[in-house]
Amino acid sequence: MIGHAFMGAAHSQAWRVAPRFFDLPLRPVMSVLAGRDAGRAAAAADRLGWAEAVTDWRSVLERDDVHVVDICTPGDTHAEIAIAALDAGKHVLCEKPMANTVAEAVAMAEAAERAAARGVRAMVGFSYRRVPALGLARDLVARGRLGRIHHVRAQYLQDWIVDPAAPLSWRLDKAKAGSGALGDIGAHIVDATQFILGDTIREVVGTMETFVTERPLATEHSGLSGTASDETGPVTVDDAALFLARFAGGALGSFEATRFANGRKNALRIEVNGSAGSLAFDFEDMNVLQFFDGTEDSAVAGFRRIVVTEPEHPYVGSWWPAGHGLGYEHAFTHQVVDFVRAVAEGTDPAPTFADGLRVQRVLAAVEDSAASGTWHQV
Numbered sequence: 443m444i445g446h447a448f449m450g451a452a453h454s455q456a457w458r459v460a461p462r463f464f465d466l467p468l469r470p471v472m473s474v475l476a477g478r479d480a481g482r483a484a485a486a487a488d489r490l491g492w493a494e495a496v497t498d499w500r501s502v503l504e505r506d507d508v509h510v511v512d513i514c515t516p517g518d519t520h521a522e523i524a525i526a527a528l529d530a531g532k533h534v535l536c537e538k539p540m541a542n543t544v545a546e547a548v549a550m551a552e553a554a555e556r557a558a559a560r561g562v563r564a565m566v567g568f569s570y571r572r573v574p575a576l577g578l579a580r581d582l583v584a585r586g587r588l589g590r591i592h593h594v595r596a597q598y599l600q601d602w603i604v605d606p607a608a609p610l611s612w613r614l615d616k617a618k619a620g621s622g623a624l625g626d627i628g629a630h631i632v633d634a635t636q637f638i639l640g641d642t643i644r645e646v647v648g649t650m651e652t653f654v655t656e657r658p659l660a661t662e663h664s665g666l667s668g669t670a671s672d673e674t675g676p677v678t679v680d681d682a683a684l685f686l687a688r689f690a691g692g693a694l695g696s697f698e699a700t701r702f703a704n705g706r707k708n709a710l711r712i713e714v715n716g717s718a719g720s721l722a723f724d725f726e727d728m729n730v731l732q733f734f735d736g737t738e739d740s741a742v743a744g745f746r747r748i749v750v751t752e753p754e755h756p757y758v759g760s761w762w763p764a765g766h767g768l769g770y771e772h773a774f775t776h777q778v779v780d781f782v783r784a785v786a787e788g789t790d791p792a793p794t795f796a797d798g799l800r801v802q803r804v805l806a807a808v809e810d811s812a813a814s815g816t817w818h819q820v
Contacts, residue, residue, distance in 0.1 A: 568633040574757050597699075631710060
């Protein structure tokens with residue numbers, strides 16, 4: 443695993459837990475963690491369950507005991523690491539967004555295509571599509587329970603930088619992050635809606651805004667928080683992004699991604715309306731899917747609250763008895779399960795790097811539209 447901060451901890455939890463709850467055809471061995479600082483990397487390896495730590499990520503590509511490279515670094519390093527790992531014959535799991543630019547994503551997708559011809563697999567870590575309620579949502583759409591899809595409403599609302607004194611982190615630096623709320627959390631709702639619908643966004647028009655243009659420099663970071671210094675630096679990414687979309691299948695979509703929604707901690711919300719029904723989801727109530735069956739008698743029809751913890755629901759059968767809810771970390775475990783099974787079966791795990799490239803094209807089209815004020819093709 444390359445990187446060991448917020449996502450590194452989430453991925454490590456998944457690698458540790460997956461083989462203990464799921465029957466996997468291959469058993470992951472957590473061999474080595476790579477980080478820039480030797481002391482911090484060693485401490486992280488010990489805490490997170492890795493056998494050893496190194497400071498040069500390139501060295502792991504030469505090791506015969508490393509078959510998978512898991513990339514948990516800022517976006518500006520994804521392309522270099524992923525391409526080198528794939529060319530070295532290592533399977534790759536890469537955190538989202540896949541890259542910082544379309545050009546980088548194209549190069550990564552091409553490397554993945556070359557690698558696939560040699561039996562080497564690559565996957566992007568859009569973990570929310572592994573939430574059981576969203577898996578059920580996809581199943582309902584695929585089974586035609588919503589009929590023809592008319593509308594998609596998607597929001598990802600957080601508030602962790604609403605305080606102007608919150609310090610700068612790499613997520614607020616365009617050189618490292620590529621974009622702000624758009625790429626950090628907007629990418630998730632782009633992937634999740636396309637996953638649920640089994641459809642792709644073909645055209646967008648949007649706007650972006652930076653509310654706080656300068657912040658204190660950070661002396662240290664922990665997860666999404668940090669300690670501020672007396673010096674300041676510029677914020678070079680968007681704080682909020684909103685856009686409209688047209689899907690290839692004819693549905694209209696509205697999307698909002700912001701880290702300035704005071705009081706909203708991790709509200710990933712999706713509502714889909716079709717000719718025969720609707721569904722709604724909010725990650726802050728992640729074990730529940732709301733479903734409306736438009737074919738029922740209108741006198742008694744209404745949204746049905748489905749607690750998605752039954753054994754027949756996606757992934758749930760390997761966990762706890764019905765009603766015993768899952769949490770944020772479980773989606774990462776399911777991600778590992780799907781990745782390992784695909785590698786063992788010799789199939790491409792979804793979402794592929796080609797899927798990641800499609801998301802990157804949507805993000806780029808939104809940025810272009812925000813600059814021009816016009817609709818842009820994806």
